[in-house]
Amino acid sequence: MTERPIARALLSVSDKTGLLDFARSLSERGVALVSTGGTARALAEAGLPVTDVSALTGFPEMMDGRVKTLHPKVHGGLLAIRGDAGHEASMADHAIEAIDLLVVNLYPFEAALARNAAFDDMVENIDVGGPAMIRGAAKNHAHVVVVVEPADYAAVLADMDANAGGTTAALRKRLAAKAFSRTAAYDAAIGTWLSGEAGEATPAFRALGGALAQGLRYGENPHQSAAFYRSAATRPGVATATQLQGKELSYNNLNDTDAAYELAAEFDPARVAACVIVKHANPCGVAEGATLAEAYERALACDPVSAFGGIVALNRTLDADAAREIVKIFTEVIVAPAADEDAVAIVAAKKNLRLLVTGGLPDPRGAGLAIRTVAGGFLVQTRDNAVVDDLELKVVTRRAPTEAELADLRFAFRVAKHVKSNAIVYARGGATVGVGAGQMSRVDSARIAASKAADAAAAAGLAEPLTRGSVVASDAFFPFADGLDAAIAAGATAVIQPGGSMRDAEVIAxxxxxGLAMVFTGVRHFRH
Structure with missing residues (x-):
């Protein structure tokens, strides 16, 4: 179905990208332009004929622009059903003219949120008239075209040219769906922010919103469709990253890169260089070093088989030395806060290798939400922002850990936080030497980690696995002593765990x- 040609358009935009060219094209097609405030001034200064909305309504903008489009002559023009005798009589009685095209983008609330604006500034960036007009036009999409972002200007003009100045129902319906989704995402950002300001951890209604960042070829598997959306949150990571090179990121790449980078951020770059290698959302090697190259080599040594085709995350600017080492084996993604020119050139030789720079590290202590879908709803919790450096470790055995053991215990528990539960991590000298993840039994995780360490030692030509003389971390308590027995058999000399089991006394004994040293953290790190 094609409507009559568009005769009148109302334009009111904060983002003026492409505005003048679009408005000029409409005017050349005989469309009358109505506009507000700064948009009207921009059009007039460009020499375009424009009617200020105040002339349309008979009321001036007031209250610092808070009230300008909330008027029957605006909303009546948008909501009137063309061809309906009652609606058309009302229009005639009240001198309401139809508005066939609405072009509105909203006050930049999300941008204010991103710059951490003051409370009053945030409030002033909450748009009222814009969402009201958008929703009205979208509801009446049988007759009205609604545009909420400059990216759709070309599509509207092309549709008009193909349909004698009118638009197709298909275009109007698609743009109306986008319009409702846009206002929903906008309101979600406002609601989430204001709930936080009000101290409401569990608001009665929770809205989620995001803007399409990237359509993906498929999801976890080829038969699943998928896309990546950015929310209004500003946490550095995959959503803030710039891809400098490499083929398109996949769903699994994004998921694994996020997991890797969140763990890399646990290591203060001012203190030490750190490297994380992740495969299927679990770290298979993590290490500190004097340089990134050293950290990478030590992380790779933990499980070089699993590292093939993995994700490498760094806590410092990628340099040439580290880049040379990383590109020696097949790697899917490198992610770092930044990359120097020499490193970028080295990685460029591997045309499919994705290189992401994020502009910063996320704060491991930072607030935020973790969200997971379930049938019929979703689960929301605050981010696990407990950091081992902030915990008071309690020695529960007769022997206290040495300083070297204590450093490794903190390191191992830092890593265990990011390993799927049940998690067991062996560490030695600031590097993982065995990781056991995602098992139904904690003792199985301990044995798998030890087995991987033995395989790595054999591949490296070592006389014995590096779990001999290592420390071990468990993300939750040992429910029985058998898990600890597996760690003892692997050669661990010290243990860090949350404690809290009914059998703590048995495990301590x-x-x-x-002859092991054991410390309790009092905090667990389940990660399902």
Whole structure:
């Protein structure tokens, strides 16, 4: 179905990208332009004929622009059903002229949020008239075209040219769907922000919103469709990253890169260089070093088999030395806060290798929400922002850990936070030497981690696995002593775990019997 040609358009935009060219094209097609405030001034200064909305309504803008389009002559023009005798009589009685095209983008609330604006500034960036007009036009999409972003200007003009100045129902319906989604995402950002300001951890209604960042070829598997959306949150990571090179990121790439970078951020770059290698959302090697190259080599040594085709995350600017080492094996993604020119040139030789720079590290102590869907709804929780450096470690065995053991215990628990539960991490000298993840039994995780360490040692030509003399971290308590026995068999000398089991005394007694040092954190890190 094609409507009559567009005769009148109302334009009111904060983002004036492409505005003048679009408005000029409409005017050349005989469309009368109505506009507001700064948009009207911009059009007039460009020499375009424009009617100020105040002339349309008979009322001036008032209250610092808060009230300008909330008027029957605006909303009546948008909502009137063409061809309906009652609606058309009302229009005639009240001198309401039809508005066939609405072009509105909203006050930049999300941009104010991104710059951490003051409370009053945030409030002033909440648009009222814009969403009201958008929703009205979108509701009446049988007759009205609504445009909420400059990216759609060309499509509207092309549709008009193909339909004698009118538009197709298909275009109007698509743009109306986008319009409702845009206002929903906008309101979601406002609601989330204001709930936080009000201290409401569990508001009665929780809205989620985002803008399409990237359509993806498929999801976790080829038969699943997928896309990546950016929310209004400003946490550095995959959503803020710039891809400098490499083929298109996949759903799994994005998920794994996020997991890797969140763990890399646990290591203060001012203190130490750190490298994380992730495969299927679990770290298979993590290490500190004097340089990124050293950290990468040590992380790779933990499980070089799993590292093939993995994600590499760094906590400092990627340099040439690190880049040379990383490109020696097949790697899917490198992510870092930045990359120097020499490193970019080295990575460029691997045309499919994705290189992402994020502009910063996320704060491991930062607030935020973690969201997961379930059938019929979704689960929301605050981010796990407990950091081992902030925890008071309690020695529960007769032997206290040495300073070297204590440093490794903190390192291992830092990593265990990011390993799928049940998680066991062996560490030695600031590097993982064995990781066991995602098992139904904690003792199985301990054995798998030890087995991987043995395989890595054999591949490196070592006489014994590096779990001999290592420390071990568990993301939750040992429910039985058998998990600890597996760690003892692997050669661990010290243990860090949350504690809190009914059998803590039994586990502590077994550690004392074996001469191990054990500390409790009082905090667990389940990651399902």
């Amino acid at each position: 077994r550690a004392d019997e074996a």
